[in-house]
Amino acid sequence: MKEKAVVLIVDDVASNVQILAEVLKDEYHIKVAVDGRSAIELSTKKPYPDLILLDVNMPDMDGYDVLRELKRCVGSDSVPVIFVTGNDTEEDEEKGLLLGAVDYIKKPIHPAIVKARVRTQVTLKKQRDELIYNAVHDQLTGLYNRNHLVLEGERKFSRAFRKNDKLSVMMIDIDHFKIVNDTHGHLTGDLVLKEVASLLIQDNRTEDFSARFGGEEFIVVLDGCSKEDAKEKAETLRKKIEELNPADIKVTASFGISELNKEHNSFESLLRAADSALYSAKSSGRNCVVV
Numbered sequence: 050m051k052e053k054a055v056v057l058i059v060d061d062v063a064s065n066v067q068i069l070a071e072v073l074k075d076e077y078h079i080k081v082a083v084d085g086r087s088a089i090e091l092s093t094k095k096p097y098p099d100l101i102l103l104d105v106n107m108p109d110m111d112g113y114d115v116l117r118e119l120k121r122c123v124g125s126d127s128v129p130v131i132f133v134t135g136n137d138t139e140e141d142e143e144k145g146l147l148l149g150a151v152d153y154i155k156k157p158i159h160p161a162i163v164k165a166r167v168r169t170q171v172t173l174k175k176q177r178d179e180l181i182y183n184a185v186h187d188q189l190t191g192l193y194n195r196n197h198l199v200l201e202g203e204r205k206f207s208r209a210f211r212k213n214d215k216l217s218v219m220m221i222d223i224d225h226f227k228i229v230n231d232t233h234g235h236l237t238g239d240l241v242l243k244e245v246a247s248l249l250i251q252d253n254r255t256e257d258f259s260a261r262f263g264g265e266e267f268i269v270v271l272d273g274c275s276k277e278d279a280k281e282k283a284e285t286l287r288k289k290i291e292e293l294n295p296a297d298i299k300v301t302a303s304f305g306i307s308e309l310n311k312e313h314n315s316f317e318s319l320l321r322a323a324d325s326a327l328y329s330a331k332s333s334g335r336n337c338v339v340v
């Protein structure tokens with residue numbers, strides 16, 4: 050069963066919360082905040098709500114201030130907010146919408162209309178999340194895709210370069226993968242790719258970043274890792290791939306490693322260095338790690 054979307058109701062008056070919750074509780078998982086501060090507390094850390102119904106007039110911090118604050122924080126800035134308020138002039142509504150609310154509902158509410166508007170915004174939010182997910186992930190393996198690797202890699206490169214931190218890149222290429230496809234078929238080839246990708250996901254520290262670089266090539270970006278540490282990790286991974294036996298096929302991979310040094314001027318140059326190490330690994334007989 051699909052998990053219910055989370056709707057956060059923010060209102061300082063308990064009876065208002067109750068009315069909205071009653072209308073929405075069958076379709077959504079409801080969370081409640083009775084003031085602006087706790088609304089922000091509940092909306093600026095994961096898991097973010099899928100939608101916020103936000104009162105305007107509240108003591109201390111009003112709904113406008115809450116929305117401004119949410120728009121300032123990465124993560125909560127993309128949570129849709131609908132104002133639900135007694136402020137019913139055109140100017141009020143204009144102000145709310147200009148601040149970035151996706152809709153504006155005036156009290157007293159009409160349950161069927163609230164339901165319909167909430168449903169529209171939750172659907173849009175789900176579709177947007179899915180589009181964003183697909184824009185950064187590889188569909189077959191669930192790893193990050195090359196586009197996202199390049200963006201994230203440049204970010205990591207700049208940060209490490211500025212702070213003089215260690216940063217290593219591991220490039221992995223499955224050996225003789227064409228033969229796997231030719232012998233066992235493309236679908237079995239796909240299964241091999243998925244299983245190797247699962248190993249990468251399991252192996253990651255939270256600061257590591259794994260992506261599918263191309264057909265049967267993967268990249269792991271290792272924050273704070275020297276080439277010696279990266280080599281050790283690669284050796285462990287190389288053995289795990291050797292023992293994997295997906296679909297009863299013996300699969301091996303070759304590894305190229307590079308570490309950020311003074312000669313690198315971009316993430317791309319780190320990738321090139323890893324690629325050239327990988328080339329040496331292929332020339333030295335495959336199923337090995339070259340730094």
Ligand code: GH3
Pocket residue numbers: 189222223224225226227228230234235236237238239242263264265331335
């Ligand atoms: P080497 O050891 O030198 O790396 O040889 P290789 O056969 O692995 O390398 P090559 O570049 O010749 O072949 C890569 C193959 O990967 C060819 C291509 O059809 C296959 N491939 C690329 N993407 C996919 C995919 O998504 N699924 C499957 N099943 N195969 C793919």
Ligand code: MG
Pocket residue numbers: 060061062104105106107
């Ligand atoms: Mg109020």
Ligand code: MG
Pocket residue numbers: 222223265266
């Ligand atoms: Mg290749």
Ligand code: MG
Pocket residue numbers: 222223224225226265
């Ligand atoms: Mg290959």
